[in-house]
Amino acid sequence: MTKENIKLIINYLDKLFPDAKTELYYENEFQLLIAIIMSAQTTDKQVNKANKVFFKVFENPNDWLKLWQNSIQNYLKTIWFYKTKAKNIYRTCEILSKNGLNNFDTIEKLQTLYWVWIKTAKVFLSITKNTQVLGIDTHVHRVLNRLWIVKTKSPLETDKKVEEILKKEDLVRLHHTLILFWRYNCIARNPKCDLCELKQICRYYKEVNLTKNISKNQ
Ligand code: SF4
Numbered sequence: 001m002t003k004e005n006i007k008l009i010i011n012y013l014d015k016l017f018p019d020a021k022t023e024l025y026y027e028n029e030f031q032l033l034i035a036i037i038m039s040a041q042t043t044d045k046q047v048n049k050a051n052k053v054f055f056k057v058f059e060n061p062n063d064w065l066k067l068w069q070n071s072i073q074n075y076l077k078t079i080w081f082y083k084t085k086a087k088n089i090y091r092t093c094e095i096l097s098k099n100g101l102n103n104f105d106t107i108e109k110l111q112t113l114y115w116v117w118i119k120t121a122k123v124f125l126s127i128t129k130n131t132q133v134l135g136i137d138t139h140v141h142r143v144l145n146r147l148w149i150v151k152t153k154s155p156l157e158t159d160k161k162v163e164e165i166l167k168k169e170d171l172v173r174l175h176h177t178l179i180l181f182w183r184y185n186c187i188a189r190n191p192k193c194d195l196c197e198l199k200q201i202c203r204y205y206k207e208v209n210l211t212k213n214i215s216k217n218q
Contacts, residue, residue, distance in 0.1 A: 001149050001165070005201050009147060010170055012197050013177035016185070020176035022127055024048065029128050030101050031055050034089055036123050042079045050078050057100050062103065064093035087116035107133070118159060126175045132168040134159075134175050139182040146186060146204035 015021075024039060025048040026032040034055075038047045054075035057063065064072075072090060076082035091114040096104075104110045110121035123135035134140070141155040149165060152158045166174065185192050191204070199205040 001147070001201075002195065006149065006166065009149070009198060010174060010177075013181055014173065017177045017180045018171070020180050022123075022176065022179075025051050025055070027055065029124075030060055030061065030096070031058070032127060033092075033101065033120075033124050035057070035118075036120050037089060037092070038076065038079055038085055040085075040115070040117075040120070041081065058126050062091040062098035064090055064097065072076055080196065085115065093114070105129070119155070123175070126172055130172050132171045134162055134166070134171045134178075139188070140178050142188060143178060143182045145185045146191075146202060147198065148201075148203040 022032075023044045024032065024035040026035050031051070035051055037046055038050070054072075058065070058072075058075075073083055076086050079085065095113060099111050102130040103153070104113065105125075107118060107121040107125065110116050110124060111118060116124075119135045122131075122133040125131035126133055126135060136144075136155045136159040138155055141152070141158045144150045144158055145152060148162045150158050152161055164168060182188075185196060193199055193202070193205050193208075196202070196205075
């Protein structure tokens with residue numbers, strides 16, 4: 001992909017989402033970390049619905065002392081893997097109540113917490129500290145491959161590649177705009193290609209249309 005095309009993509013996403021920011025509900029950094037942990041394989045909508053109630057009783061890491069693991073589970077019941085997530089949130093809070101979230105200020109340190117993966121850590125640092133990183137989940141991985149910014153087989157591989165290709169100063173902004181783009185436009189099953197101004201440079205769009213034309217001519 002040429003530098004011009006990358007610029008074109010960044011500018012288009014900025015135009016689509018001029019006020020891009022996380023859609024997760026939280027009132028402090030601790031709650032944001034918990035919300036990101038909960039959002040694995042779950043929509044932000046579902047997470048927010050649970051957290052509007054859960055965060056009333058769960059404002060800081062010490063609140064785990066007041067709640068049994070089972071009662072945390074009750075608050076999370078509507079989200080995927082709620083039992084596992086409740087257990088890991090419980091363990092993470094045990095550590096945070098002793099050591100303080102401020103001490104977990106790097107990707108490596110955050111990953112020592114339970115159920116905090118490289119993507120979780122990057123999303124958290126990007127939002128709270130404006131750290132120039134890009135959290136790669138399956139969706140961001142899909143969009144970057146569709147556009148051929150990368151040509152990779154897994155989110156982890158994309159994670160390694162993407163920061164070599166994109167400029168550091170673009171990553172914080174892209175972190176937010178890419179999430180909104182996959183959520184509302186470049187959807188997994190039915191991407192809204194007809195409305196998309198990137199179709200001229202999109203590998204996925206070219207491939208799909210090529211296949212359609214071939215089958216039409218057969
Ligand atoms: S043309 Fe379609 S597949 Fe390509 S980036 Fe736009 S919405 Fe996604």
